[in-house]
Amino acid sequence: MFKTFLIKYGEIGIKGKNRHLFEAALVNQIRQALDSVEGEFQVYREQGRIYIDVEGFYDFEETVEALQRVFGIVGICPVMKVEDRGLEELGNDVIEYLSNTYDMKNQTFKIDTRRARKSYPVESMEVNRCLGGRVLDAFPGVSVDVHNPELMIHVEIREKIYIYSKIIPGPGGMPVGTNGKAMLLLSGGIDSPVAGYMIAKRGVALDATYFHAPPYTSERAKQKVVDLAKLVARYSGPINLHVVNFTDIQLYIYDKCPHDELTIIMRRYMMKIAEHFAGETRSLALVTGESIGQVASQTMQSLAATNEVCEIPVFRPLIGFDKQDIVDIAEKIGTYETSILPFEDCCTIFVAKHPVTKPNLNAIKRSEKKLEERIDELVRTAIETTEVIRVE
C-alpha cells in the first residue's frame, strides 16, 4: 500500500563534509540491503532527506526488516506522497491516509505540519487547524490532544507533500563505510559474531579471520563459521573470510611448550596472523569477542599477554559484558541459534585441564623460544595456504 518511505537518521556530529559522506554511505547501504528484497526500489536524497520509492509489488515486512539492518537509520516512516493540489485536497488525502492506515475509532491525534517549502501560501499553524478540523469531521469519536496524542500525524510540505504517522525504529549507529575497516577474529562461538556486529554498528566495514584445525575440527565446524559470517554480513556488508589452517602450528606448540600455557601461546599466534591479514586488507584494528574473566584466557593477565604481540589496536567491544548480555544481543541479531550448534572449536581440543590464569609474560616468552626452529616457517605456510572466502 505504501509507495514511499522516508528514512530518518541521526544527525549529531555530521556537519559539513562529513554529512555528505554519511548520507552517501547510507544511501549506498540502503541500496545494498534492498538488493535482496523483491521489488523495484528507488533510493534518493532530496533536500537533506532520504526517500525510497517502490514500484509495483513488494513485501512490506521484508522491506522493513532489511532496512532495520542498515546502521545509521534511526526511523523508517512509511509515507503517503501526494501532489500539492491545494488545502482542500490535502484534507482529503489526510483522511484517506488515516482510513487506510488505522481503524479510526476514538483515538486522540495531533497534526504536525512542517512547511519546508516556504512559498506554500498557508502557514503551518493554519494548516494544522484546517486539517485537524477535517479529521474531526471525518471520524466521529476522535479528538485532539496536542500534548500526548496517540496519533501524531506529520505533514511535510516540500515540492510534494508527505503524510506519515508511523516511525518504525531503525538500528541506529553509523552507516558501514564511514569509519574504515577492521579485522574480526571470528570463531564459531557466541561472542565474536556479536563483537563484529557492534563494531560494524559504528560504521566500520569488516573482514574476518577464522583459525581452522583439520582434522581436529571438521568441515562442518568451518561451514558454521561461514554461516555466522553470512549472518554478520547482513549488517556489515560483504566480508572476506580468511580461513587459516592452524593445525601444524597448534601441534608444534603442543609438542614444545608447557601445556598449561598452550592456550595463551596459541592465541598470541592467532593475533599475529590476524594482524598480518589486517595489513593486507587495510584493516586498521583487530576485533575479538573477549570479555574480562569469562574464561582462563580472558583474565586481565591473559588479555595483556595476548595483546602484547599486536601493534595495531585491538577492539574488544564486549569487554565489560556479562555472558547473558551477550546472549541477548546474539538472539536479537539472529546469530545465537547458529552459534550454539555443537561443533568442536580449535581452542577446546588442545586445552589443558588447568590452564594458567595469570600468565607471566617473561615465562611465556621463554616458552616461545622453544619454538624458534620452525615457527616462522609454519606461520609463513599458514599465511600462504589461507583460503579467502567472500561472504555476502
Ligand code: ATP
Ligand atoms: P567466542 O564465543 O567468540 O568463540 P569464547 O568465549 O569461546 O568466544 P575464546 O575461545 O577464548 O572465547 O576466544 C576469544 C576470542 O578469540 C573470540 O571471541 C574470537 O574473537 C577469538 N577466537 C577464538 N577462537 C578463534 C578461532 N578459532 N578463530 C578465530 N578467532 C578465534
Ligand code: MG
Ligand atoms: Mg570460542
